Amino acid sequence: MRELHTEEFIVNMGPQHPSTHGVCRLVLTMDGEKIVKIEPVIGYLHRAIEKVMENRTYMQCIPMMDRIEYVTSMSCEYVFSLAAERIAEMVIPERAEYLRVIMLELNRIASHLLFYGVTAMDIGALTPFLYGFRERELIVDLFEMTCGQRLTYNYIRIGGVSRDIPNGFEQKCRKALEIISKKLSDYEGLLNENPIWLKRTKGVAILPKELAIAYGVSGPNLRASGIQYDLRRNDPYSIYDRFDFEIPVRYNGDCFDRYLLRLDEIKQSIRIITQALDGLPEGDIKNKKSRQTFKAPAGETYARIENSRGELGVYLISDGGKKPLRVKTRGASFNHVQVLPHFGTDMLIADLVANFATLDIIMPEVDR
């Protein structure tokens, strides 16, 4: 009789798989249920946006930036505008700055609500998915009210914003925030003390501090590993230095902390928006020089902001023409995919799914 033996086998998780959040392919070497090796393969969603932008005028680049990361497209528009404004040394009107902060933070909440739903679904709880989407709908409605779009907004312009908020926006926004902060306790009640949820996330896929720094992990994933680093504080942009808010930080670096940290961030974002709505000044919403024929003087700069996934940066080189010479974007998800194979080998396939979900990786940002 032949001796019984076991062998490792290779599973292609993706590019079409329900929980890879886009088209990521993970080549898993597995020993039964255990994962021995993870090898991410990226590039399935590459649309050459950076190259396309070299053939567009500055204003035409903004809707292109939307597509880089469609879950928080406001922040993508913003970071490109920020880079262009820094080269052109443009002054932004007060009201426009406030509106930008409101929109950025609303978008951060929307992104985190989506995270809540999707993570819960990946761990097997199907209902929170729709709860997360229900509250996200309120924010998306606000965006639709303001700029007519629900996903790719094309709202923030170089030198300001494209249009003022309509009548009734403020009341509706406050109401939405009130509902969201009320529903947050529902969310926490649904999962935070659920024994199955705790078993699936606590102590799973721990990202140590050193590893996080070594691989350039940023955003909530870094803060969940115990490093208080947030570009809104550490490299202030816009008018974030005027608001009173905290940078939540947690120390275990496991899936549970990454999940909790994002819920904490929603609360802080609500605080920022409330303050911004209170202090919203009257005035222009756009710099006079902000036109379709905007031209940046020759020069180069790197602008970076904290979006809902981490550091989002744009390196912009201008030769003084109508079009940018080179645009390079830095997405946080790229680094998060990169760190994926280094979480240790005692992971099961279910842990990998939980890890992928709580790292909040989104593929368009990786491939661009």
Next chain:
Amino acid sequence: MSYWPIATLEFAPLFSWLHEKLQATGLSETWVATVSYIVLGSIVFGVLSLVALYLVWWERKISAHVQQRFGPMRHGWHGWYQTIMDAIKLLEKEDVVIEKRDKIVFFWAPVICFVASFLAYVAIPWGDGLIVADLNIGILYIMAITTFTVISLLMAGWGSNNKYALLGGMRSAAQIVSYEVPMMASVLTIVLFVGSMSMVDIVKAQTGWVWNWYIFKFPFGPIAFITYIIAATAEANRVPFDIPEAEQELVAGYNVEYSGMKFAMFYMAEFINMFTVSAIATTLFLGGWNGFAFIPSWIWFLVKTLGVVLLLMLFRWTYPRLRVDQLMEFAWKFMIPVTFANLILASVIKYLGWYW
């Protein structure tokens, strides 16, 4: 002599009419019995298909309302014939098969799954006397026949020549084998007190109002009921124990390569299995067909069973999924000790005659 089931008050006229007609044709007793079993089998099959169809619709409605949606609304009042349309769609669909499958195993897996799920209904009493065959080993037979499902899932996993399907099949084998043990132990607690494995005897032992039902009758009842429900959830592959078909990990698990009617057979078998475990729970713990006198017994049975089904459905839409190792840990480190302790204590009490 009776090959023929003792028909209830409600169904008696119909059945005796059929029986008389058959005997009047001058067939031998064996043929009469054969024909009547075929008729009965068809009736049970029809009723169960209807039940499965409506459980699908019900599950969709319940999930929708848990998630603050409407669910199916287009076909009829609140989409009442949505599943019928879905079934027609699945019938029309192309039966896509993969080239490198294991042909025989791949073909027979859904058939075995489907047939095994129906076979349990030979011994399940739908009402007072409304049973196909009152086997003296009823519950043992049901437990044995429902475990056939695991073979079909393994076959589906192997025959598909797909790694996700294989993982799903292996998971389901491990899971069902583990949870069979605590399930059997909690069932035995009841069998011990009744002193019979016949499903009819078990129900008759609970004649009377609520306090005679085994869930309330003595302290072992509730423990056995809860452990049974947990094990049954695992047995029916429902959340939080749905790891064989964990969508987010294994795409669809063992049925990933099946399409059209073959997929529908797995799908229907899943819902019938859910109904089966609920029917067993009703019979063993909730007094079976017993209830108020003026409501027909089969309605009581259906109401209780659907109540248990509702419980299982609510589990599904409110809980996350366990990981495969945690699932096994739960079975071997918690469920089995608890059910065995329960069983041993119950037998001591029974031996000493201290029960009431």
